[in-house]
Amino acid sequence: MPEAVKIHIHDLHKSFGSKVVLDGVNVDVVPAESLVIIGGSGTGKSVLLKHIIGLLKPDSGTVEVDGQAVEKLGNRQITEFRRKFGMAFQEGALFDSMTVWQNVAFPLQRLTKMSRGEIGDRVEECLTMVRLEGVGEKLPSQLSGGMRRRVGFARAVAHQPEILLFDEPTTGLDPITTALIDEVILDLSDRLKTTSVTITHDMESAFRIGDRIAMLHQGKIIAEAPPEEFRRLDDPRVQQFIHGRADGPLSEETPARGPRDSKDETGSTNEGEPAGAGARELERS
Amino acid sequence: MTLPHPVEGFFEEMGRFFQLVGRIFAWTPRPPYDFRELFRQMVKVGVDSVPVVFLTALFTGMVLALQTFSVLNRFKAQDFVGSLVALSMVRELSAVLSGLIVAGRAGSAMGAELGTMRVTEQIDALEVMATDPVHYLAVPRVWASTIMLPLLVIMGNGVGILGGYLVAVVLMGANPVSYLDRTFQFMDLNDLVSGVVKASVFGFLLAAIGCQQGFYTTGGAEGVGRSTTAAVVVASIAILISDFFLTRLLF
Numbered sequence: 250m251p252e253a254v255k256i257h258i259h260d261l262h263k264s265f266g267s268k269v270v271l272d273g274v275n276v277d278v279v280p281a282e283s284l285v286i287i288g289g290s291g292t293g294k295s296v297l298l299k300h301i302i303g304l305l306k307p308d309s310g311t312v313e314v315d316g317q318a319v320e321k322l323g324n325r326q327i328t329e330f331r332r333k334f335g336m337a338f339q340e341g342a343l344f345d346s347m348t349v350w351q352n353v354a355f356p357l358q359r360l361t362k363m364s365r366g367e368i369g370d371r372v373e374e375c376l377t378m379v380r381l382e383g384v385g386e387k388l389p390s391q392l393s394g395g396m397r398r399r400v401g402f403a404r405a406v407a408h409q410p411e412i413l414l415f416d417e418p419t420t421g422l423d424p425i426t427t428a429l430i431d432e433v434i435l436d437l438s439d440r441l442k443t444t445s446v447t448i449t450h451d452m453e454s455a456f457r458i459g460d461r462i463a464m465l466h467q468g469k470i471i472a473e474a475p476p477e478e479f480r481r482l483d484d485p486r487v488q489q490f491i492h493g494r495a496d497g498p499l500s501e502e503t504p505a506r507g508p509r510d511s512k513d514e515t516g517s518t519n520e521g522e523p524a525g526a527g528a529r530e531l532e533r534s
Numbered sequence: 535m536t537l538p539h540p541v542e543g544f545f546e547e548m549g550r551f552f553q554l555v556g557r558i559f560a561w562t563p564r565p566p567y568d569f570r571e572l573f574r575q576m577v578k579v580g581v582d583s584v585p586v587v588f589l590t591a592l593f594t595g596m597v598l599a600l601q602t603f604s605v606l607n608r609f610k611a612q613d614f615v616g617s618l619v620a621l622s623m624v625r626e627l628s629a630v631l632s633g634l635i636v637a638g639r640a641g642s643a644m645g646a647e648l649g650t651m652r653v654t655e656q657i658d659a660l661e662v663m664a665t666d667p668v669h670y671l672a673v674p675r676v677w678a679s680t681i682m683l684p685l686l687v688i689m690g691n692g693v694g695i696l697g698g699y700l701v702a703v704v705l706m707g708a709n710p711v712s713y714l715d716r717t718f719q720f721m722d723l724n725d726l727v728s729g730v731v732k733a734s735v736f737g738f739l740l741a742a743i744g745c746q747q748g749f750y751t752t753g754g755a756e757g758v759g760r761s762t763t764a765a766v767v768v769a770s771i772a773i774l775i776s777d778f779f780l781t782r783l784l785f
Contacts (some may be wrong), residue, residue, distance in 0.1 A: 305656055328664045336662045342655035356663045 254313075255280045255444045256301060256414065261310035263296055265404050272295050272468030273310070281442040283434065285449060285459035287490060289499065292465050294448040298414050301335050301446065303327055314412070325439055331478050332360050335410035341401030343389040349376070349400050350385035356408045375403040378433060379424075395422045396443070402430060406437060412444040413437065431457045456480070464490065466499070547768075554668065554746050558676055561669040571674040579640040579675075579741070580682030584689070586639065587632050591690035594627055595619055595697025603706050615708065616716035619698030621725060625726045628690035629683075630777055633736030636683060637769040641744035644675055645765030648748020649758040655748070672745040678737060684730045685735030691729065732780050739776060740769040 260519050263271040270293040278284045299305040303319045308396050312319045314333070322330055335356070353375055357368045376382055379399040390396055402418055415434070419427040421462050431454055437443040438460075449455050450469040455462055456476045463473040464487055472479065472487045479489065491495030537545070596736060598619045606612045651657050657667045696715060703707040747761040747768065 299658070302662055304661060328666075331662060331664045334662060336659070338655045338659060340654060342659040344651075344656055344659070347653075359663050359665055 254278070255282070255315065256446070257311075257313040258297075258301070259311050261297070261300060261312060262308045263300065263305065264308055269468055270456055271300075271307075274465070274470055276470050276473065278444055278446060280444055281438055283438050283445045283447065283460045285447045285455040285457055285462045286465055287448075287450060287452070287462060288465035289450070289490070295416055296334075298416055298446065302331060302336060302414060304433075326339055327372070327373055331465070332408075333411045334414060335405035335408065335412070336414040337398075337402045337405035337416060337418050339420070341389070341397035343397055343400055343404070343433050344387050344413055347380070347394070348385065349387050349389065352389070352400060353385075353404045356404060358438055360408045362517075362522065371407060375407050376400075378406075380404045380429065395426060399426065399430070400423065402433070407431070409441065409443075410532055411444060414447075415445065415447040417450070417473055418447055419449065419451050427454055428457075429449065434458045452493070454478065541596075549722075550750060551742065551746055553779050554672065554749070555742055557668045558672055558742065561673050562651050562677070564669065566673055568670070572678055575678030576682050577675045578643070579636065579679045579737075580685060583632075583636050583639055583682075583686055584602040586635055587686045587690050588693055590635055591623070591628055591693040592697040594631060595623060595694030595699075596701045598627075598694070599698035599701035599706075603702060603708075611710060612706075612708065612715055615702050616698065616713045617720050619702075620695050620717045620721055623694035623698075624691045624721065624725050624729050626729070626777075629688045629732040629736060630773065632683060632686050632690050632733065633740060633777075634770050636679070636737070637687065637740040637744075637773065638766050640679065641740040641769045642745030642762045642766045645747040645751075646739060646758055646762040648745055649751035649761035651742060652749060652751045653757060654753055667749065668745075672742070672749075675745055676741040678743035679737040681737070683752055684733040685727055687733035688706055691726070728781075728784065731784065732777060735776060735780060736773045739772045743769040743772060 254277045256276075257276055258276045261274040262269075266476065274297060275299050276284070278288075286294055286297065296305060296424050300307055301314065301319070303312075303322060306320050313332070315523065317330065319327075319330070341428050343349075344355070347355070350372055353372045357363050357371055361368075363371065372385070373382075376385060379402055380400055381396060383404070384392065384396070384400075388519060389400070390399065398418070398421070403416075405415070413434075418434070419430050434445060435458055438445055445458075447455075447458060456479075459476050459479075461473065462479045463470050465471070466486060472482055472484050474482060479487070482488070486498045489499050599615055602615050602618045603612055606614055608619070648657070651671070657671075660667050660670055699710075699717070701711060702713055703710045744765040747765040749760040751757045753760075
């Protein structure tokens with residue numbers, strides 16, 4: 250076992266109404282590691298991510314970050330706690346009343362004591378990193394979906410957090426941009442020793458950026474291994490997912506595909522969780 | 535004991551509402567103070583509502599004059615049209631009608647805007663960046679509305695009285711001097727204050743309800759539609775009910 254654990258998730262359970270989404274998840278992330286979580290639509294990957302940063306509260310079980318139990322943090326502590334994190338959301342979740350520049354500057358203004366000049370430089374740097382120089386003055390509505398996602402990515406990494414959470418950072422991007430985002434993620438963990446948890450269904454990207462890959466299925470982690478080993482795992486469910494086959498144990502276990510699934514693929518938010526489940530948690534803070 | 539579904543839903547909504555109100559008060563004194571956003575919301579709720587409140591008050595004043603003129607004429611009390619129009623506007627109608635109209639304009643917009651932010655995860659993004667959504671979104675909206683509605687109502691008072699004057703004097707041929715005399719003869723400061731106090735309560739209610747509906751939006755675009763409608767319906771009902779109790783308790 251590793252000497253230090255950055256994120257420790259133990260026996261995490263979460264249901265929305267009668268729908269069990271997480272059913273005893275156990276997983277650890279060590280410092281400077283890049284963990285990739287894969288799994289089909291609606292398996293609760295996003296829900297898991299939201300537990301790590303305290304947007305959702307577990308029904309039972311614990312999430313510990315640097316030894317702190319997230320669900321036990323009070324109002325003030327959670328603000329401090331979240332400074333450690335950067336999170337990129339599925340659809341970018343950019344503030345649509347603000348320009349791209351203001352979006353990327355937002356975490357710097359809120360979370361750091363940088364001067365105006367420093368913020369300006371850092372925003373430029375982040376936009377250049379995702380190859381979006383010169384769009385600073387545009388509004389999110391004037392950008393393509395892929396560009397919005399890249400801005401969301403730039404915003405997540407802007408304040409140089411210790412831990413990065415990526416909710417499908419590359420889904421729906423062209424292969425070149427995907428490779429670019431992957432490179433940035435790799436570079437961050439190599440150079441800045443950033444710990445990251447990435448959710449994806451893009452296997453190519455998963456093998457590229459993951460130090461370790463875990464597969465979430467029916468609310469549990471069913472497999473967990475470094476990329477090379479993961480590729481060779483015997484579990485037929487893992488093999489089906491890696492090779493993207495329509496027939497196999499995963500298709501048999503999942504109930505008939507309804508309209509919900511097709512909605513997920515076109516990019517509805519909050520997969521596996523009734524939209525706005527976050528709303529219910531508003532009471533929290 | 536389990537409650538029937540609609541009853542449970544009602545108490546759940548009420549609980550959320552008072553919780554939100556509590557958090558608004560708790561967050562208001564805490565820095566950073568975002569005066570620019572407050573000002574922006576004051577423009578959106580207040581300044582942008584001037585034309586519709588103006589028209590509503592004008593025609594309400596005109597209709598009041600028409601109606602009361604024909605009724606009071608029956609017992610030769612048409613001199614008092616001015617008093618009736620002015621007191622009705624100042625004590626009651628200006629505040630309630632402005633409240634309902636601003637609920638339809640600005641309260642619904644808050645429900646839609648915050649609801650969209652909820653379903654597109656922008657509210658989650660705020661929280662992730664250590665920003666409380668109530669502090670950042672609800673506080674400026676609610677206070678902007680609480681400040682601006684009384685100002686709209688004061689304007690509405692003047693415009694309503696003007697409307698009544700136009701109908702009575704120009705259309706019905708009342709004596710302009712005695713009409714104006716009657717207008718202010720029975721009015722005291724209390725009447726004005728009561729309308730203004732009501733207005734700020736309505737302003738607070740409509741914004742808090744709009745924000746609440748937005749925050750608790752679920753289910754994509756359809757959900758945003760539901761929140762927008764609910765913001766108007768719930769706020770309108772709240773305004774009408776609280777109007778009765780405010781009138782009964784305070785004045």
